[in-house]
Amino acid sequence: MQDPIFWLTISGAGLIGVAVLAWTALSGWRGWLELERMKLAGHHHAAATPSGPSPAARIELADLKERVRKLEAIAAWVDL
DSSP: OOOOHHHHHHHHHHHHHHHHHHHHHHHHHHHHHHHHHHHHHHHHHHOTTTOOSSSHHHHHHHHHHHHHHHHHHHHOOOOO
16 A cells, blocks of 8 residues: 555645646636637727728738638648
């Protein structure tokens, strides 16, 4: 039979591990909620402006779409 201090140490380490995991999950959850709040605020703000996206935003979006197309073309030649 093992020493009781061994089991106490193992239990304490397990409890600390669970606490760290719970804290990390809670931090991630709060971050996700904040991200969703920012998205909702952005959609509400975008709906308030009738002119639509700015020309700079359209150029940036077109650039991003072109990059995605290039990456997809590269990925099509790669066997995973």
